[in-house]
Amino acid sequence: MPLKGLRGKRALVTGAASGIGRSVCERLRREGVEVVATDIHQSGGLVVADLSDADEVEKLAAEAGTPDFLVKVAGGPVAPSRGNTLPPLPGKSRLLEDVSDRDWAAVLAANLTSAFLVCREFAPRMKARKSGRIVNFASIAARRGSDRVGVHYAAAKGGILGLTKTLALELGPFGITVNAIAPGFIKTPRIAEAGWGDAGQAFIDALPLRRAGEPRDIAGVVAMLCSDAGAYVSGATTDVNGGWYFGP
Amino acid sequence: MAAMKRVAIVTGAAKPDSIGFAVARGLMEEGCEVVVADLYTEGFAAFSGLCVRTNVSDPASVEAMVAHAMKKHGRIDILVNCVGGSWGITEQDLRAAPRATFLGLENCGDSDWRTILGANLDSAFYCCRAVAPHLKAQGGAIVNIASVAARKGIPPGAIGSSGPYAVAKAGIMALTRQLALELGPFGVRVNCVAPGVIASGRFLKVSAMVESGKGPEGPLANIPLGRVGTVGETAALIVALCTDDAAYMTGVTIDENGASYAA
Numbered sequence: 001m002p003l004k005g006l007r008g009k010r011a012l013v014t015g016a017a018s019g020i021g022r023s024v025c026e027r028l029r030r031e032g033v034e035v036v037a038t039d040i041h042q043s044g045g046l047v048v049a050d051l052s053d054a055d056e057v058e059k060l061a062a063e064a065g066t067p068d069f070l071v072k073v074a075g076g077p078v079a080p081s082r083g084n085t086l087p088p089l090p091g092k093s094r095l096l097e098d099v100s101d102r103d104w105a106a107v108l109a110a111n112l113t114s115a116f117l118v119c120r121e122f123a124p125r126m127k128a129r130k131s132g133r134i135v136n137f138a139s140i141a142a143r144r145g146s147d148r149v150g151v152h153y154a155a156a157k158g159g160i161l162g163l164t165k166t167l168a169l170e171l172g173p174f175g176i177t178v179n180a181i182a183p184g185f186i187k188t189p190r191i192a193e194a195g196w197g198d199a200g201q202a203f204i205d206a207l208p209l210r211r212a213g214e215p216r217d218i219a220g221v222v223a224m225l226c227s228d229a230g231a232y233v234s235g236a237t238t239d240v241n242g243g244w245y246f247g248p
Numbered sequence: 249m250a251a252m253k254r255v256a257i258v259t260g261a262a263k264p265d266s267i268g269f270a271v272a273r274g275l276m277e278e279g280c281e282v283v284v285a286d287l288y289t290e291g292f293a294a295f296s297g298l299c300v301r302t303n304v305s306d307p308a309s310v311e312a313m314v315a316h317a318m319k320k321h322g323r324i325d326i327l328v329n330c331v332g333g334s335w336g337i338t339e340q341d342l343r344a345a346p347r348a349t350f351l352g353l354e355n356c357g358d359s360d361w362r363t364i365l366g367a368n369l370d371s372a373f374y375c376c377r378a379v380a381p382h383l384k385a386q387g388g389a390i391v392n393i394a395s396v397a398a399r400k401g402i403p404p405g406a407i408g409s410s411g412p413y414a415v416a417k418a419g420i421m422a423l424t425r426q427l428a429l430e431l432g433p434f435g436v437r438v439n440c441v442a443p444g445v446i447a448s449g450r451f452l453k454v455s456a457m458v459e460s461g462k463g464p465e466g467p468l469a470n471i472p473l474g475r476v477g478t479v480g481e482t483a484a485l486i487v488a489l490c491t492d493d494a495a496y497m498t499g500v501t502i503d504e505n506g507a508s509y510a511a
Contacts, residue, residue, distance in 0.1 A: 002277070002278070003484075003488065003493070004484065164510075165507075165510040168472060168507035168510060169472045169507055172471075172472025172473040172474060172506065172507045173472060173473075173474050175473070175474070177473065177507070178507070184496075207432075208428050208429050208432025208433065208498055208499065209432050209435075209437070209496065209498055210432070210433055213496045214496070217495055217496030218496075220491075220492065220493030220494065220495065221493065221494065221497065223493060224485070224488045224493050224494070227484065227488070228480070228481060228484045229481070229484035229485040229487070229488040230485065231477075231478075231481040231484075232443075232444070232446075232473065232477035232478070232481045232482065232485075232504050232505070232506050233485065233502060233503070233504045234472065234473055234505075234506055234507035235472070235503070235505075235507035235508075235509070235510035236502060236503040236504070236510065236511070237510075237511070238497070238500065238502055239497070239500045240496050240497050240500075241496070241497075242432075242496050242498065243428050243429065243432045243498040243499045246425045246428070246499045246500065246501075247500065247501070247511070248511045
């Protein structure tokens with residue numbers, strides 16, 4: 001039973017310039033989905049938008065129309081800005097007392113406010129159509145806490161779970177499912193650059209599946225949730241972490 | 249040269265209106281050889297592959313079924329444990345109307361408890377134990393079926409249902425996590441789907457016994473997505489967990505309940 005219900009649909013994928021987002025775009029396109037890709041980072045064929053800015057989200061909507069699938073990958077441990085769209089990942093976790101007001105606000109904005117703004121912009125359009133799939137990106141940091149980044153990131157991703165569950169209740173009557181994916185350690189090019197992978201060989205060897213995740217591992221789960229296999233899944237958080245953490 | 253055909257065992261797949269039946273069909277579409285293990289032998293005619301009369305609550309019966317599958321196909325890649333049911337799950341019940349009662353703490357006899365735990369939890373343990381050495385040989389996937397009942401319990405009074413069922417299904421979630429740890433290093437992933445109210449044949453029969461609009465576990469209007477799930481949707485999810493789309497997932501329970509309970 002290859003995945004059904006994808007061909008001919010339209011998706012908006014945020015955070016699409018690299019890593020997981022890019023892999024999601026590739027996978028959905030391979031399934032015959034028409035993808036509008038966006039990122040704050042300029043890259044071929046992408047719509048550039050800063051999703052923590054409501055005006056830019058509104059402009060994005062004008063270009064993207066009403067997607068069947070809204071996949072919000074945008075976010076991460078450090079907040080990009082228009083001037084620095086691909087900031088390096090932190091080398092180590094930040095202690096509570098070292099998280100500045102600015103870091104807190106920026107990471108909350110990049111991960112949580114952006115998700116809220118995009119949902120607020122697109123959900124009414126999906127409601128009017130009485131169908132849609134929203135896939136939010138949480139993190140294992142929201143499940144077990146973060147000892148790799150810090151409280152700002154874990155709190156932002158925890159907020160994604162509250163957003164997801166609330167929207168599942170609110171949008172369910174309109175035939176819209178809302179779910180979250182909580183990736184574990186996924187070896188994206190940026191993470192490899194930051195040296196996270198090298199430092200953690202012992203950690204990886206202790207994972208039940210004995211490997212780091214790849215962006216395509218996450219893209220597969222996105223495809224699953226957007227397909228008929230995800231039609232009755234809503235309000236759920238899917239942990240994709242090689243057995244690192246099992247969720248509730 | 250074509251890859252070796254993967255072999256899947258699906259328990260509880262013989263009833264044509266069941267989740268297991270749709271899973272077996274879905275795995276065939278994925279190109280698997282499917283072995284059906286069930287007590288509902290009159291359903292076997294719908295399958296061209298190997299069907300084995302199996303009482304999954306009996307370890308000897310399970311061992312014999314797995315030996316039969318190995319003899320015929322020489323390998324096992326996938327196990328989906330679909331056998332289960334909340335109340336009235338003896339062999340006679342397979343062909344009878346659902347029981348018009350709720351089985352709770354004070355009216356649950358020792359043998360009822362054993363039957364319900366046996367069919368829902370022991371069965372998965374026996375099947376996993378029997379196939380594990382064969383799955384480990386080349387890697388593979390196990391999918392267990394829990395229930396939203398494991399998250400939120402069964403409302404007392406729910407006709408045709410039982411409290412021990414919720415307990416057994418919570419055990420399934422724990423079994424899933426434990427086996428993920430034990431089998432992960434061998435490339436065997438173990439995951440679980442926890443469906444909410446799904447329009448299987450059994451559900452439709454129970455629905456006919458309660459007032460309209462009221463499911464066996466309470467008003468259907470309480471489901472945010474505004475409908476019950478279908479057997480096909482649930483099967484598609486289970487089958488997807490058997491594929492490489494879920495290659496980095498193990499030990500996980502996916503709640504599939506139309507947003508009626510967010511874990």
